[in-house]
Amino acid sequence: xxxxxxxxxxxxxxxxxxxxxxxxxxxxxxxxxxxxxxxxxxxxxxxxxxxxxxxxxxxxxxxxxxxxxxxxxxxxxxxxxxxxxxxxxxxxxxxxxxxxxxxxxxxxxxxxxxxxxxxxxxxxxxxxxxxxxxxxxxxxxxxxxxxxxxxxxxxxxxxxxxxxxxxxxxxxxxxxxxxxxxxxxxxxxxxxxxxxxxxxxxxxxxxxxxxxxxxxxxxxxxxxxxxxxxxxxxxxxxxxxxxxxxxxxxxxxxxxxxxxxxxxxxxxxxxxxxxxxxxxxxxxxxxxxxxxxxxxxxxxxxxxxxxxxxxxxxxxxxxxxxxxxxxxxxxxxxxxxxxxxxxxxxxxxxxxxxxxxxxxxxxxxxxxxxxxxxxxxxxxxxxxxxxxxxxxxxxxxxxxxxxxxxxxxxxxxxxxxxxxxxxxxxxxxxxxxxxxxxxxxxxxxxxxxxxxxxxxxxxxxxxxxxxxxxxxxxxxxxxxxxxxxxxxxxxxxxxxxxxxxxxxxxxxxxxxxxxxxxxxxxxxxxxxxxxxxxxxxxxxxxxxxxxxxxxxxxxxxxxxxxxxxxxxxxxxxxxxxxxxxxxxxxxxxxxxxxxxxxxxxxxxxxxxxxxxxxxxxxxxxxxxxxxxxxxxxxxxxxxxxxxxxxxxxxxxxxxxxxxxxxxxxxxxxxxxxxxxxxxxxxxxxxxxxxxxxxxxxxxxxx
Numbered sequence: 001x002x003x004x005x006x007x008x009x010x011x012x013x014x015x016x017x018x019x020x021x022x023x024x025x026x027x028x029x030x031x032x033x034x035x036x037x038x039x040x041x042x043x044x045x046x047x048x049x050x051x052x053x054x055x056x057x058x059x060x061x062x063x064x065x066x067x068x069x070x071x072x073x074x075x076x077x078x079x080x081x082x083x084x085x086x087x088x089x090x091x092x093x094x095x096x097x098x099x100x101x102x103x104x105x106x107x108x109x110x111x112x113x114x115x116x117x118x119x120x121x122x123x124x125x126x127x128x129x130x131x132x133x134x135x136x137x138x139x140x141x142x143x144x145x146x147x148x149x150x151x152x153x154x155x156x157x158x159x160x161x162x163x164x165x166x167x168x169x170x171x172x173x174x175x176x177x178x179x180x181x182x183x184x185x186x187x188x189x190x191x192x193x194x195x196x197x198x199x200x201x202x203x204x205x206x207x208x209x210x211x212x213x214x215x216x217x218x219x220x221x222x223x224x225x226x227x228x229x230x231x232x233x234x235x236x237x238x239x240x241x242x243x244x245x246x247x248x249x250x251x252x253x254x255x256x257x258x259x260x261x262x263x264x265x266x267x268x269x270x271x272x273x274x275x276x277x278x279x280x281x282x283x284x285x286x287x288x289x290x291x292x293x294x295x296x297x298x299x300x301x302x303x304x305x306x307x308x309x310x311x312x313x314x315x316x317x318x319x320x321x322x323x324x325x326x327x328x329x330x331x332x333x334x335x336x337x338x339x340x341x342x343x344x345x346x347x348x349x350x351x352x353x354x355x356x357x358x359x360x361x362x363x364x365x366x367x368x369x370x371x372x373x374x375x376x377x378x379x380x381x382x383x384x385x386x387x388x389x390x391x392x393x394x395x396x397x398x399x400x401x402x403x404x405x406x407x408x409x410x411x412x413x414x415x416x417x418x419x420x421x422x423x424x425x426x427x428x429x430x431x432x433x434x435x436x437x438x439x440x441x442x443x444x445x446x447x448x449x450x451x452x453x454x455x456x457x458x459x460x461x462x463x464x465x466x467x468x469x470x471x472x473x474x475x476x477x478x479x480x481x482x483x484x485x486x487x488x489x490x491x492x493x494x495x496x497x498x499x500x501x502x503x504x505x506x507x508x509x510x511x512x513x514x515x516x517x518x519x520x521x522x523x524x525x526x527x528x529x530x531x532x533x534x535x536x537x538x539x540x541x542x543x544x545x546x547x548x549x550x551x552x553x554x555x556x557x558x559x560x561x562x563x564x565x566x567x568x569x570x571x572x573x574x575x576x577x578x579x580x581x582x583x584x585x586x587x588x589x590x591x592x593x594x595x596x597x598x599x600x601x602x603x604x605x606x607x608x609x610x611x612x613x614x615x616x617x618x619x620x621x622x623x624x625x626x627x628x629x630x631x632x633x634x635x636x637x638x639x640x641x642x643x644x645x646x647x648x649x650x651x652x653x654x655x656x657x658x659x660x661x662x663x664x665x666x667x668x669x670x671x672x673x674x675x676x677x678x679x680x681x682x683x684x685x686x687x688x689x690x691x692x693x694x695x696x697x698x699x700x701x702x
Contacts, residue, residue, distance in 0.1 A: 292357020336441020
């Protein structure tokens, strides 16, 4: 229940009410100044700012309630008796009245409206600021050893209160080799913290009347489809951004790929789902890609251009960008690092521009402070209103339980669920809205304590580190005045235990390996391209005396595991592929027809069908194949008609379609195909005609 109702026109009912002024004793403490605090409503704290002027004639003042988009509402009926103070909001139904006790720098008591009573507290702004600074005074000395404990090269953090930056912190180096220090203006990748920018853009399109959260996506993207047709027809924009689509992650569809956004959306229909719509939380970057593509279709411009024009520019985030190439052109940017086998090393930047709406933004803590302020101020930044308050607050409302009632061994966090681009939980009794970000070489966390009016951004240049969460908890404890907890030691123990568990898992996998087996074919026979309509192309190539796999740019050396199974070597290339096993499948003739791999653990292995030899798309090569081939009882003729080969036999004519390798399927006939035989120079010497009843060889006539 809102303590102060709106009028039908969403404006406050302001009446011209007389101010009843009570003159305080001359010796009484002056109350002139800004007093900020909150009214403790059930389940939330409603932030308020009271502006008081203590004059000889008495008190006068106004109140701001940002969550209700209310500014400078006049106050009336001031009564002061010693340290007791009473005042009311003018012209609002329900007689909203504050009654409290004055201390040195605070006013606390009860707020009543419409017969209901709630506690309130106000603190003098100057005193609150001094208290904040005192609470955060030694964070820098705490941060340096904490960062070192987690082997993070560099870290930057910022604390925001309302519209104000309370403090910034920086520790370590943005570039270890160059010994260049991190600062509050250093650019880092924020990873999946980008998702909240995408939902904010969608919310703006909702405010514009161009989009509806709860209408089917196909209303704007008619081509959108999923493997389950019913789910595809019903999926809404709200479903896209709350991880409840029924589709698991399938991250290797986009990771490393160069597909454009439209093409990736078209591939979704070929990816298996494992849940039904809105039944289970399953984090999914591809759905956020689709949300960004939807924004492009509705807004009529690329996602990047709309975010820049509607969010970054109004917030003054001039250096924030969308690609690692742009970040590297900035003089103050962090290098990317990863810890492998106990050593922290620089790694290449990962270009994820195509999946941008899910995680491609790069920024600094100083520029991210404006973004945090926008969230804390209910869609307003300074004098600019980017979102209506109701729309801005809706972004923080939980829409999907995330399947875990609690998190952490310390019991400090109770999970609530996922909102629109934000996780929501309760940290030590305080509602928290947050989203982390992890991408190659970087870890980030943006967190809000909206009821207390605080926000935090922590950026680091090491992937997979819990340091951002450790820092946010430390900062939260300090500004909230809570007894500090040694969360960093707990998190370090969990991190070390996870590393040991990973080693144990590798040993267990190795124990299942069958020794003494050999591949069923010569290594050259495994070379070729294999296609999946969703994941794209897997290419198997020779690499020295072994094989190498390449999944749209994710390449790794293979080692024979057992039978016709090969495994990606650890340290043999792309880390995302390390340990992945590929099983080669043979047809009835013993030829390799497919390769399968577990690329998404929650669905059956993904099967890539062997593709045709690329030369079958080359007109010059096809022309060499044309000619007459002598069978035992007939003459087969291969003709090149346009870009297609045609097989003719006495009384028969069959168009040929590339199948796999140098095989071509007889169009419309299952089990019938021809396979060309080449000499060492690649010239055709014959062909084999495969039929259900046998294989028939033919020699090419000169």
